[in-house]
Amino acid sequence: MPAPTTWLDVAADDPFGPATLPYGVFSSSDGRPPRVGVAIGAWVLDLGAAARELDAPFADAVDAPALNPLLAAGPATWREVRETLTAWLADPAYEGALRPHLADRARVRLHLPFAVGDYVDFYSSEHHATNLGRILRPNQEPLTPNWKHLPIGYHGRSGTVVVSGTEIVRPMGQRKPPSAAEPDFGPSARLDIEAEVGFVVGSPAPLGTPVPVADFAEHVFGVFLVNDWSARDLQAWETVPLGPFLGKSFATSVSPWVVPLSALEAARVEPPARGPEPLPYLRDADGQPWGLDLRLEVRLNGHTVARPPFAAMYWTPAQQLAHLTVNGASLRTGDIYASGTVSGPGAGEQGSLIELSWNGAEPLELPDGSTRTFLRDGDTVSITASAPGAGGATIGFGEVAGRVLPAEG
Structure with a gap:
């Protein structure tokens, strides 16, 4: 299977390239509360804001201050979110909608990504x-x-x-x-x-x-x-x-x-x-x-x-x-x-x-x-x-x- 691609300027060997797409929770200097993000290269995509912008069916699961709603949504939603993200980041047609929701990863604060149970x-x-x-x-x-x-x-x-x-x-x-x-x-x-x-x-x-x-x-x-x-x-x-x-x-x-x-x-x-x-x-x-x-x-x-x-x-x-x-x-x-x-x-x-x-x-x-x-x-x-x-x-x-x-x- 070939590695996924992206219209972002991300090095082929970047550990947070489009093949990884890890989830976390971040906040920035704009004063907004912590929210779910996805790391891609040097950026963090505000996943909830992007999902609302593009009217994604999983928006409620990812527009949250922790990963728990996405975790609870189950495997079908996990697959849908990842497949959708991969498609968004591969197709330049989405660049205009997603660019405003990208933050510099070096300038954000990272939080505990989930509320821990046992x-x-x-x-x-x-x-x-x-x-x-x-x-x-x-x-x-x-x-x-x-x-x-x-x-x-x-x-x-x-x-x-x-x-x-x-x-x-x-x-x-x-x-x-x-x-x-x-x-x-x-x-x-x-x-x-x-x-x-x-x-x-x-x-x-x-x-x-x-x-x-x-x-x-x-x-x-x-x-x-x-x-x-x-x-x-x-x-x-x-x-x-x-x-x-x-x-x-x-x-x-x-x-x-x-x-x-x-x-x-x-x-x-x-x-x-x-x-x-x-x-x-x-x-x-x-x-x-x-x-x-x-x-x-x-x-x-x-x-x-x-x-x-x-x-x-x-x-x-x-x-x-x-x-x-x-x-x-x-x-x-x-x-x-x-x-x-x-x-x-x-x-x-x-x-x-x-x-x-x-x-x-x-x-x-x-x-x-x-x-x-x-x-x-x-x-x-x-x-x-x-x-x-x-x-x-x-x-x-x-x-x-x-x-x-x-x-x-």
């Missing part, structure tokens, strides 16, 4: 899980007995999901180093990042109705980037017996642009070889797995420290959705879930500092001569990603970034 985070990279097992349980099998039978996850705190650019206050909490007799209280000394990929639910599913693997694309609207900030010292002390809690719930950053699933058909790949065979509800449907060839890049203070490959993930997002609903848990519009840390088998492919520094034993060297094991106050972390698109195009995901502020209190 938030689930998974643990689906075999390489990440194996590395952490070797670090934290050196005399045991690195993977727990259940790991290859089900996608392990936990429920996060949706109220602390923030948009890229939000500053992250170092969390306070209880910590107990192995050498200490008793825990103490203070700011986390082992603040970490987790480079992840997120998925947002559009079409809901009622309580008591599991979602099969094959129905993934009927419920999930699109994909975004996630940094699941982690206080490793708080997490280590609190995890037994119920798992992550305050070491995770202080902040999760997400990118402002949501790439629709339909932009990623050319990026679909087979997941890695797996065994044992999963139970029937987790088996890929009709030979159409949802492994994705996404290439992430993690930068610390502008310096690239890792390039994690999402194609190496053991459990796919379709399997994750099937598992999180198999007990009858409902889905709501705006629910999100994240992949878990993305790590690969090679050097520099790990999506967390605990792996990259091997729990502090092998500090990272930065170009300014400093070293890092975990994050210092003032550090900025950014995560970007790209994927192959139709006709050789590059699909971009924008960036999720955040700067660490000192602890308060």
Whole structure:
């Protein structure tokens, strides 16, 4: 399939070219409230205003301060909007109507793109899980007995999901180093990042109705980037017996642009070889797995420290959705879930500092001569990603970034 074209001056390799068309929410200096936009090259198209101008049947779904009405409209509307946008941007006859609704992307403010419902985070990279097992349980099998039978996850705190650019206050909490007799209280000394990929639910599913693997694309609207900030010292002390809690719930950053699933058909790949065979509800449907060839890049203070490959993930997002609903848990519009840390088998492919520094034993060297094991106050972390698109195009995901502020209190 050839890559789509546009009458706008957009470079063929632009990650926000007409093959991508990601959705977000923006505001500008004109004083108007936040509204849905679509990124195209260096511009943002005010989608609601354009839809009203051209009397599009989906105008009510996109003329809104968040993506939720479009998410709730369902797959038929998602396809109609994308097909219409592609046609508008390809045909010069629409230029006169659309030009007034284009804003300079560099001059707008980006907001959280959707109102978040529930938030689930998974643990689906075999390489990440194996590395952490070797670090934290050196005399045991690195993977727990259940790991290859089900996608392990936990429920996060949706109220602390923030948009890229939000500053992250170092969390306070209880910590107990192995050498200490008793825990103490203070700011986390082992603040970490987790480079992840997120998925947002559009079409809901009622309580008591599991979602099969094959129905993934009927419920999930699109994909975004996630940094699941982690206080490793708080997490280590609190995890037994119920798992992550305050070491995770202080902040999760997400990118402002949501790439629709339909932009990623050319990026679909087979997941890695797996065994044992999963139970029937987790088996890929009709030979159409949802492994994705996404290439992430993690930068610390502008310096690239890792390039994690999402194609190496053991459990796919379709399997994750099937598992999180198999007990009858409902889905709501705006629910999100994240992949878990993305790590690969090679050097520099790990999506967390605990792996990259091997729990502090092998500090990272930065170009300014400093070293890092975990994050210092003032550090900025950014995560970007790209994927192959139709006709050789590059699909971009924008960036999720955040700067660490000192602890308060």
